[in-house]
Amino acid sequence: MRVVVVGNGTIGSRHATYLREAGHEVVTVDPAGGADHDRTSRVPDPARVDAWIVATPTAAHLPVLGEILRRRPDARVLLEKPACYPTEIADLARLVRRHPRSRTVVNDIYGHSGAVRRFAESVRLHGGADPIRKVTVEFTKNRELDVANGRFVDTQYGEAGYEYFHMLSLLRSILPADLYGTYLRTVPAQVTPEMRVKTSAENLPEIELYASSTGVIGHPELAGFAFSDPAAKRHITRSLIPYGENLRYRFADVELMSGKHITLVFEVHYGADAEYKNKHAVHIRDAVSWRHFLISGNHFKEALLLQLDLLGRAMEGTALLRLPEHRFLAGLGWATSTVLCHSL
Ligand SMILES: NC(=O)c1ccc[n+]([C@@H]2O[C@H](COP(=O)([O-])OP(=O)(O)OC[C@H]3O[C@@H](n4cnc5c(N)ncnc54)[C@H](O)[C@@H]3O)[C@@H](O)[C@H]2O)c1
Structure with a gap:
């Protein structure tokens, strides 16, 4: 396939x-230099492009998508998440509607990850006769060095713009579709700025999503045991990933009514294995037994190639924009900015 990547x-x-590793021909666009072209309008022969990937900062997604669809109304586009800013959601929906032959998919790495699929299968297997009591998802990283180095900062979704799309994908893999819909429509009981989002409602299990981009770990006890490297374990026990440390503490834990836990922990061999980014573990434990299995695979790459294949086969008019999730996260962004304003 000939794929244009906009934003290098x-x-x-x-x-x-x-x-390129998968054998595709790649054309890059970036005004910062080092790319094949400095703007999308300069890509020659758009009729010969099989797919486009938009990976610019979020503020440029909508104009870049508009330019692509102007030049190629039936384009197949993989749009990085968030698809657009909260105030642009209606404009995005309108733009896509105005191009009924286009196919647009918002990147969903965790929604297409083999590790998440195997975890969700384990939850379904054990949760059949033992309902879910609580779901906890944590994605913590110390991003302060990235930010100091000038990496794109999400000024509108705030914390919710980084990890929450991934965390919602994990939740979506665990909950039946109707309950997931209920979750997105339920006003959370608590939203804190770092950010912790707790939801409890009739018919829903207790749900807590927690993410910190300053490295402050929320639930060391739920997944710290899974890490093999002593230094990583130490950071987790102290509940703090230091500045400049690349450790990512990411897990999804499902607690069943019986007290059994099923936990997916990402990158468990951080610090111990050069290939740690592609090694994850599922632990299944209760008072009397504890077992685990490892899952290998690069889920960023897996999801990219899978979605490219889906786009290649998608019918005209296909639009997987995850708009309810964008609206939910926009609400969280507003909730935290309101909390911050009130505490000033
Ligand atoms: N799927 C994921 O897991 C994931 C993770 C991180 C970031 N993202 C998303 O990816 C996007 C990019 O983030 P990043 O961290 O790579 O940012 P970055 O700042 O590292 O890269 C963005 C690039 O886009 C270029 N650019 C800016 N305007 C452009 C335009 N009009 N046309 C072409 N290029 C342009 C910039 O020069 C820069 O090189 C954001 O939307 C972000 O939210 C997704």
Whole structure:
């Protein structure tokens, strides 16, 4: 396939690398230099492009998508998440509607991850006769060095713009579709700025999503045991990932009514294995037994190639924009900015 990657920064260059590794022809666009073209309008012969990937900062997604669809109304486009800013959601929906032959998909790495699929299968297997009591998802990283180095900062969704799309994908993999819909429509009981989002409602299990981009770990006890490297374990026990440390503490834990836990922990061999980014573990434990299995695979690459294949086969008019999730996250962004204003 001939794929144009618009935005050749951290994420766009990863897309380009994986596409080339898979044998695709890649054309890059970036005004910052080092790309094949400095703007989308300069890509020659758009009729020969099989797919486009938009990986610019979020503020440029809508104008870039508009330019692509102007030049190629039936384009197949993989749009990085968030698809657009909260105030642009209606404009995005309108733009896509105005191009009924286009196919647009918002990147959903965790929604297409083999590790998440195997975890969700385990939850269904054990949760059949033992309902879910609580779901806890945590994605913590110390991003302060990234930010100091000038990496794109989400000024509108705030904390919710980084990890929450992934965390929602995990939740979506665990909950039946109707309950997931209920979750997105339920006003959370608590939203804190760091950010912790707690929801409890009739018919829903207790749900807590927690993410920190300053490295403050919320639930060391739920997944710290899974890490093999002593230094990583130490950071987790102290509930703090230091500045400049690349450790990512990411897990989804399901507690069943019986007290059994099923936990997916990402990158468990951080600090102990050069290939740690592609090794994850599922632990299944209760008072009398504890077992686990490892899952290997690069889920960024897996999801990219899978979604490219889906786009290639998608019917005209296909639009997987995850708009209810964008609206939910926009609400969280507003909730935290209101909390911050009140506490000033
Ligand atoms: N799917 C994921 O897991 C994931 C993770 C991180 C970031 N993202 C998303 O990816 C996007 C890019 O983030 P990043 O961290 O790579 O940012 P980045 O700042 O590293 O890279 C963005 C690049 O886009 C270029 N650019 C800016 N305007 C452009 C335009 N009009 N046309 C072409 N290129 C343009 C910049 O020069 C820069 O090189 C954001 O939307 C972000 O939310 C997704």
